[in-house]
Amino acid sequence: MIIGLTGSIATGKSTVSRMLKEKGYPIVDADEISRQVVEPGSSVLEKIADAFGKEIIDQDGRLNREKLGGLIFNDQLEREKLNAIMHPAVRQEMIRQKELWLEKGFNTVIMDIPLLFESKLQSYVEKIIVVSATPSIQRKRLMARNNLTGEEADARINSQLPIPEKEKGADAVINNNDTLEETERQLDAILAKWFVSP
Numbered sequence: 001m002i003i004g005l006t007g008s009i010a011t012g013k014s015t016v017s018r019m020l021k022e023k024g025y026p027i028v029d030a031d032e033i034s035r036q037v038v039e040p041g042s043s044v045l046e047k048i049a050d051a052f053g054k055e056i057i058d059q060d061g062r063l064n065r066e067k068l069g070g071l072i073f074n075d076q077l078e079r080e081k082l083n084a085i086m087h088p089a090v091r092q093e094m095i096r097q098k099e100l101w102l103e104k105g106f107n108t109v110i111m112d113i114p115l116l117f118e119s120k121l122q123s124y125v126e127k128i129i130v131v132s133a134t135p136s137i138q139r140k141r142l143m144a145r146n147n148l149t150g151e152e153a154d155a156r157i158n159s160q161l162p163i164p165e166k167e168k169g170a171d172a173v174i175n176n177n178d179t180l181e182e183t184e185r186q187l188d189a190i191l192a193k194w195f196v197s198p
């Protein structure tokens with residue numbers, strides 16, 4: 001079974017994804033892939049420099065993620081421009097990795113895709129788990145993790161679909177507002193209900 005794992009920014013996808021990895025599930029991680037496709041010298045990075053200016057690349061040839069984040073999280077048109085450059089490459093690599101895991105004989109593959117709903121990738125997966133948190137907990141965790149002001153955190157949160165919209169499209173919701181143990185208990189209940197194993 002192909003399971004899509006999504007949520008909103010800083011609601012706890014990576015946390016749940018780590019739990020699944022520990023249980024032996026193979027993970028295809030869209031955030032990790034979106035870092036790989038912009039490695040120094042890649043054609044995707046070249047396109048980003050053409051579109052956003054050479055200043056977006058540091059002296060060492062690496063993408064300045066902070067600068068690019070500052071541009072795209074505050075501006076829908078700039079965000080769409082970046083998405084149009086990056087998403088085709090990210091999608092292609094996600095599918096390649098999923099096929100590899102299936103060829104290796106796994107029954108289940110977890111696709112960790114933050115923008116599953118925004119990018120309309122529902123058809124890529126068979127079941128969808130949404131990791132959810134209350135808006136105030138989400139904002140607090142995002143500010144702490146990324147060292148952001150409230151305003152910067154709000155811009156990132158508002159660049160995605162509202163959490164209730166995502167919950168409506170989910171086959172299962174994990175409420176990650178409490179302890180990690182409580183989150184894992186919800187995860188285990190979902191896996192048992194769906195009779196899945198790695």
Ligand SMILES: CC(C)(COP(=O)(O)OP(=O)(O)OC[C@H]1O[C@@H](n2cnc3c(N)ncnc32)[C@H](O)[C@@H]1O)[C@@H](O)C(=O)NCCC(=O)NCCS
Nearest residue numbers: 008009030031034065068069072083086090114115159160
């Ligand atoms: C703008 C970038 C350079 C900022 O890098 P940074 O290291 O600060 O953030 P990181 O990549 O860890 O992403 C953190 C979270 O931001 C959110 N996010 C990232 N990109 C986007 C986007 N285009 N639209 C809305 N939310 C986004 C996601 O929830 C993601 O999990 C980076 O996010 C990026 O390359 N984004 C475009 C690729 C993309 O859409 N990635 C999301 C999954 S495919």
Ligand SMILES: Nc1ncnc2c1ncn2[C@@H]1O[C@H](COP(=O)(O)OP(=O)(O)OP(=O)(O)O)[C@@H](O)[C@H]1O
Nearest residue numbers: 008009010011012013014015114141145178179180
């Ligand atoms: N149950 C919890 N209790 C306390 N802190 C938590 C809990 N779950 C997650 N966190 C913390 O909240 C932050 C966000 O979690 P995580 O990185 O898993 O979110 P994410 O959804 O993967 O975010 P992104 O969309 O940015 O990739 C992290 O710093 C994490 O350690």
